Amino acid sequence: MSEASISAFPADPDAWRQTHLGRLLGHAMRRFDERVLELMAHDVDVPLALSNLAARAQVSAAHIHITRHLAREGSRLTELAERAGMTKQAMGALVDQCEAWGLVTRGPDPLDARARRVLFTADGLAWLDAFRSAVTQAESEFRSSVGNDIATVVTIGLEAYTAG
Numbered sequence: 001m002s003e004a005s006i007s008a009f010p011a012d013p014d015a016w017r018q019t020h021l022g023r024l025l026g027h028a029m030r031r032f033d034e035r036v037l038e039l040m041a042h043d044v045d046v047p048l049a050l051s052n053l054a055a056r057a058q059v060s061a062a063h064i065h066i067t068r069h070l071a072r073e074g075s076r077l078t079e080l081a082e083r084a085g086m087t088k089q090a091m092g093a094l095v096d097q098c099e100a101w102g103l104v105t106r107g108p109d110p111l112d113a114r115a116r117r118v119l120f121t122a123d124g125l126a127w128l129d130a131f132r133s134a135v136t137q138a139e140s141e142f143r144s145s146v147g148n149d150i151a152t153v154v155t156i157g158l159e160a161y162t163a164g
Contacts (some may be wrong), residue, residue, distance in 0.1 A: 032138055033064055039134035045122040046130040053101060065091070066098055066118075067131045074117035076109065103127055 017023075040046050043053035051057050065084035069075070075083075081091035095118050098104045103124040109115035120128060145153040 024149065034093055035138045036134040039137055040130050043130045045126060046128055050101060050123060050127050062094055063098060067128060070118060070120060072117040077116055080118055096121055
């Protein structure tokens with residue numbers, strides 16, 4: 001057995017279930033999203049009601065799907081669900097909640113009078129700007145934590161993996 005396979009699979013025959021790449025990526029994503037939400041909860045540019053929701057852990061990674069995938073000019077619910085990899089029904093429930101919080105609103109679709117578009121409100125656009133700042137800071141913290149060379153390799157590797 002090679003040295004690499006010995007270190008990759010310790011003596012415990014079930015250890016791999018906790019240390020495989022998919023699990024590590026999942027943990028890293030959750031940690032990153034939690035840090036982004038923590039930063040947003042303390043950002044003075046985030047509307048107070050939304051920062052309070054983030055501070056009380058009412059905003060989850062699922063809500064971040066809307067922030068990540070809703071186009072600035074708005075999106076149809078079906079487009080938003082598809083981009084986020086969710087069902088239309090699940091995305092509809094998230095949009096309902098975000099609409100109640102004042103993050104988004106529903107409006108007419110200029111291309112189809114029968115359709116509706118999900119749109120950021122003014123508070124939602126402030127949230128989006130704060131999200132960008134928080135992601136930038138969290139990425140910087142990641143680079144500081146693992147080193148610039150490793151962060152660059154991880155980024156290039158993940159871009160290649162998701163493209164293929």
